[in-house]
Amino acid sequence: xxxxxxxxxxxxxxxxxxxxxxxxxxxxxxxxxxxxxxxxxxxxxxxxxxxxxxxxxxxxxxxxxxxxxxxxxxxxxxxxxxxxxxxxxxxxxxxxxxxxxxxxxxxxxxxxxx
Amino acid sequence: xxxxxxxxxxxxxxxxxxxxxxxxxxxxxxxxxxxxxxxxxxxxxxxxxxxxxxxxxxxxxxxxxxxxxxxxxxxxxxxxxxxxxxxxxxxxxxxxxxxxxxxxxxxxxxxxxxxxxxxxxxxxxxxxxxxxxxxxxxxxxxxx
Numbered sequence: 694x695x696x697x698x699x700x701x702x703x704x705x706x707x708x709x710x711x712x713x714x715x716x717x718x719x720x721x722x723x724x725x726x727x728x729x730x731x732x733x734x735x736x737x738x739x740x741x742x743x744x745x746x747x748x749x750x751x752x753x754x755x756x757x758x759x760x761x762x763x764x765x766x767x768x769x770x771x772x773x774x775x776x777x778x779x780x781x782x783x784x785x786x787x788x789x790x791x792x793x794x795x796x797x798x799x800x801x802x803x804x805x806x807x
Numbered sequence: 808x809x810x811x812x813x814x815x816x817x818x819x820x821x822x823x824x825x826x827x828x829x830x831x832x833x834x835x836x837x838x839x840x841x842x843x844x845x846x847x848x849x850x851x852x853x854x855x856x857x858x859x860x861x862x863x864x865x866x867x868x869x870x871x872x873x874x875x876x877x878x879x880x881x882x883x884x885x886x887x888x889x890x891x892x893x894x895x896x897x898x899x900x901x902x903x904x905x906x907x908x909x910x911x912x913x914x915x916x917x918x919x920x921x922x923x924x925x926x927x928x929x930x931x932x933x934x935x936x937x938x939x940x941x942x943x944x945x946x947x948x949x950x951x
Binding site for chain 1: 825826828829832847850851853854857858861910911912914915917918920921923924927928
């Protein structure tokens, strides 16, 4: 079963948006981590990850999101999530992610928080 | 959960290969939809199924490298039995982390969440594990 996934990146003046599509597992997570790391190294420390097109996510994928949060923490950066389903948000809150990253209903709200 | 309709059962065997947990999750979605679970419940069932499968993939060391899944449909709800023939595990022990990097925030640890996710998303989770393998039984009850 092929897991089709994609990551779109949009860079603005002070922040960047990473939009995932497809199942967020270790494969997509590693690609997302690589793109986030590249942005952080370029000085973008305010990131939005839009999961609106990611219907399914597993705990390995979430662990990679936590690594991105930690990488941004080390540079006093901020990660905001948006586009989560109710179940994804519930899972993120259970895993304490909401303590260290923002969770917003949509991209506009996630960007406005910066 | 008592299964009053023994014929209302679907069996699936998946190999322990990348993304095969999606096959199990998608079949669960189709069955749950046919039982009129709502969209949130269907997503909860799918995510719990994914965690159960990858738990078996990562930790069971099953010699046949496969996982057998029973989907048992009853009037009360959907019962899922995920079985591997691996070495078993102690559910009270957390899984080892993927790497040796320490967690920056201990309350936001990176690994070992699978069972907690299953417990959060399903109405009941029961684990039977021994030297001949592990069966995780999860139930999502139908609500009025």
